[in-house]
Amino acid sequence: MFERTKISLVISVILFAVASWALGHFHVPDSAGKMVTIIEAYAYYYDILIGIGIAIILASSLNLVNGHTGQFSLGHAGFMGLGAYFASMVTLGVQLPLVPYPVFAGAPVWLAALKGIGWALALAVNSLLSLLNTWVGAAHELPHPVQFVAALFVGGLAAALAGLLVGVPSLRLKGDYLAIVTLGFNEIIRVVIQNAEPLGAQRGLGGMPLATNVFWTFSTAALTIYVVWNLVNSTYGRGFVAVRDDEIAAEAMGINTTKYKVLAFATAAFFAGLAGGLYAHFKQFVTPDGFGFMKSVDIVVMVILGGMGSTVGVCVAAALLTILPEMLRLLPQWIEKGGTAALHHLGWLPGNFVVKLPPRIVDLLQNRMILYSLLLIALMLLRPQGLFVGWGRKVVRK
Amino acid sequence: MKPLLLLDNVTVQFGGLKAVSDVTFHLCERELFGLIGPNGAGKTTIFNAITGVYQPAEGRITFDGQSVTGRRPYAITARGIARTFQNIRLFGSMSVFDNVRCACNMHLSHGISHALWRGKGVVTEEREIEGQVMELLGIFGLAAERDWPCRNLPYGDQRRLEIVRALATRPKLLLLDEPAAGMNPTEKVELMKLIRFVQEKFGLAVLLVEHDMKVVMGICERIAVLDYGQKIGEGTPMEIQRNPKVIAAYLGQEAEHA
Numbered sequence: 001m002f003e004r005t006k007i008s009l010v011i012s013v014i015l016f017a018v019a020s021w022a023l024g025h026f027h028v029p030d031s032a033g034k035m036v037t038i039i040e041a042y043a044y045y046y047d048i049l050i051g052i053g054i055a056i057i058l059a060s061s062l063n064l065v066n067g068h069t070g071q072f073s074l075g076h077a078g079f080m081g082l083g084a085y086f087a088s089m090v091t092l093g094v095q096l097p098l099v100p101y102p103v104f105a106g107a108p109v110w111l112a113a114l115k116g117i118g119w120a121l122a123l124a125v126n127s128l129l130s131l132l133n134t135w136v137g138a139a140h141e142l143p144h145p146v147q148f149v150a151a152l153f154v155g156g157l158a159a160a161l162a163g164l165l166v167g168v169p170s171l172r173l174k175g176d177y178l179a180i181v182t183l184g185f186n187e188i189i190r191v192v193i194q195n196a197e198p199l200g201a202q203r204g205l206g207g208m209p210l211a212t213n214v215f216w217t218f219s220t221a222a223l224t225i226y227v228v229w230n231l232v233n234s235t236y237g238r239g240f241v242a243v244r245d246d247e248i249a250a251e252a253m254g255i256n257t258t259k260y261k262v263l264a265f266a267t268a269a270f271f272a273g274l275a276g277g278l279y280a281h282f283k284q285f286v287t288p289d290g291f292g293f294m295k296s297v298d299i300v301v302m303v304i305l306g307g308m309g310s311t312v313g314v315c316v317a318a319a320l321l322t323i324l325p326e327m328l329r330l331l332p333q334w335i336e337k338g339g340t341a342a343l344h345h346l347g348w349l350p351g352n353f354v355v356k357l358p359p360r361i362v363d364l365l366q367n368r369m370i371l372y373s374l375l376l377i378a379l380m381l382l383r384p385q386g387l388f389v390g391w392g393r394k395v396v397r398k
Numbered sequence: 399m400k401p402l403l404l405l406d407n408v409t410v411q412f413g414g415l416k417a418v419s420d421v422t423f424h425l426c427e428r429e430l431f432g433l434i435g436p437n438g439a440g441k442t443t444i445f446n447a448i449t450g451v452y453q454p455a456e457g458r459i460t461f462d463g464q465s466v467t468g469r470r471p472y473a474i475t476a477r478g479i480a481r482t483f484q485n486i487r488l489f490g491s492m493s494v495f496d497n498v499r500c501a502c503n504m505h506l507s508h509g510i511s512h513a514l515w516r517g518k519g520v521v522t523e524e525r526e527i528e529g530q531v532m533e534l535l536g537i538f539g540l541a542a543e544r545d546w547p548c549r550n551l552p553y554g555d556q557r558r559l560e561i562v563r564a565l566a567t568r569p570k571l572l573l574l575d576e577p578a579a580g581m582n583p584t585e586k587v588e589l590m591k592l593i594r595f596v597q598e599k600f601g602l603a604v605l606l607v608e609h610d611m612k613v614v615m616g617i618c619e620r621i622a623v624l625d626y627g628q629k630i631g632e633g634t635p636m637e638i639q640r641n642p643k644v645i646a647a648y649l650g651q652e653a654e655h656a
Binding site: 006242244248 | 449450451470471472475476480481483487488489490491492496499500501502503504506508509510512513514516520521523524527563564566567
């Protein structure tokens with residue numbers, strides 16, 4: 001009855017729960033000798049850890065679209081942004097202003113209908129939000145797990161709906177054209193948020209409760225991987241890969257390519273929305289600029305570097321690309337410390353001399369984003385097919 | 399015999415060009431039917447019209463008593479028409495086994511939720527599919543290569559795999575688009591045996607587009623000849639060989655060039 005992937009999912013979720021509890025409950029002395037929780041003592045590393053989890057969710061969900069289904073989407077951050085803002089609206093209780101939509105006499109029927117639909121949508125969202133808020137209770141408090149899940153879910157669903165919205169019209173497009181459409185969609189989302197006064201517009205939205213922890217982040221990541229893996233490796237899900245390999249042949253084999261593309265878009269958007277919700281409830285502050293084109297490119301780079309369609313590779317690349325910019329921050333220190341230790345060990349450095357890099361070199365190394373870009377170029381030149389292609393691609397028998 | 403596929407005055411147009419005009423023919427159940435004609439006569443266009451890749455500008459295509467005109471390719475395949483391609487179109491990144499498994503997709507009783515939950519029913523069904531696929535691969539002598547990437551197969555085997563994949567959709571009619579293209583004489587003889595075997599074993603009707611006259615004349619029960627998008631003849635291989643229009647279309651041309 002219990003199948004291998006399901007057992008792995010359950011075990012990993014339990015492990016993350018235990019880890020999350022341990023991080024928040026065990027105390028260690030900090031630099032001043034005071035006893036604090038592990039999270040407080042290693043706040044910087046904890047930040048990176050959660051960042052890795054969120055990056056894994058984003059990259060492995062985008063992998064379903066870009067890697068497995070072969071549709072080049074360049075707007076994943078837009079879905080993440082939608083998720084972040086919708087989830088925050090639920091926990092903060094921000095309501096959309098119910099702008100009256102006057103139906104002008106003499107206006108064309110389609111315009112009136114459009115306004116009517118807009119008004120009905122606003123009303124529906126408003127009532128849903130107020131319903132959730134009465135249920136969620138006062139904002140600015142640590143939400144109950146059920147409430148947090150509800151908020152994440154609203155974010156995920158909003159993103160999935162947007163995924164459907166962008167998926168359906170762009171199905172006729174391929175390659176570069178599709179990339180441009182998704183990019184445009186990403187920008188639309190960003191600009192709309194930028195101009196939405198109730199969401200803080202350009203100033204950003206803050207004050208969300210700190211609800212995200214290792215458990216939520218990595219359980220969601222595990223769920224994402226589980227869903228993508230099972231989708232792609234089942235007979236049902238081979239359809240995604242068939243669409244990528246040869247659309248005409250896929251249609252001729254009875255595969256509804258439209259359905260598969262829309263499904264891939266909506267599923268990936270849903271998980272991007274969850275990632276956005278988690279991000280918003282960790283940083284406790286979001287700005288529209290955080291969900292722009294550059295963020296989308298970051299996620300695409302993770303997928304390409306990990307190897308399109310390789311689950312393991314994409315997860316490793318997501319972790320690597322989150323850690324790398326932070327590691328490079330410490331590079332000059334590491335060279336000095338490591339160099340000193342190594343030279344002492346070899347006996348080439350007398351007494352208490354230490355290695356000290358000239359200030360000019362330190363300055364140079366501090367341009368970490370340039371180093372980061374150079375590393376990316378090097379990786380792409382050395383392994384254009386992706387870090388781990390071949391891994392995690394084995395056929396699951398049974 | 400009951401007609402299985404019926405093309406009724408089908409016209410396919412690309413802008414101002416009529417690639418196929420007013421073509422009418424029918425196929426009976428379990429019949430081996432050949433479609434021949436010089437280059438650019440519109441054979442593959444007719445194929446693409448039948449399978450829904452192109453929409454006919456005029457005319458009707460009826461399959462098994464129902465109109466399939468203007469339907470999407472996957473819906474037509476679901477009705478029971480499967481095809482192979484002139485230039486091999488296997489799913490390049492997949493194994494031999496997965497290529498065939500893909501074609502079982504539309505017969506699945508479970509949808510996305512089941513694929514995600516992977517309960518007992520799904521696991522049993524996946525096993526059944528594996529059994530069916532392996533049986534098919536076994537019949538065509540590809541069982542040993544099940545986990546090979548399909549690109550690594552020799553050319554002839556790739557062609558065969560395409561036929562296996564088409565058969566996995568459980569069709570009533572199999573369309574073969576120039577299956578002998580690029581084959582040597584020995585492979586062609588093998589292919590003729592294979593097509594006859596498939597037709598008998600699975601009780602299919604087969605529509606064959608082919609350049610190679612030996613293959614077409616050797617196995618087809620009836621043949622239609624196209625030239626410049628129009629049907630210029632139809633009948634048994636013997637009748638076709640004596641048809642003056644057909645001789646003009648083929649030999650007349652050659653005589654001019656010679």
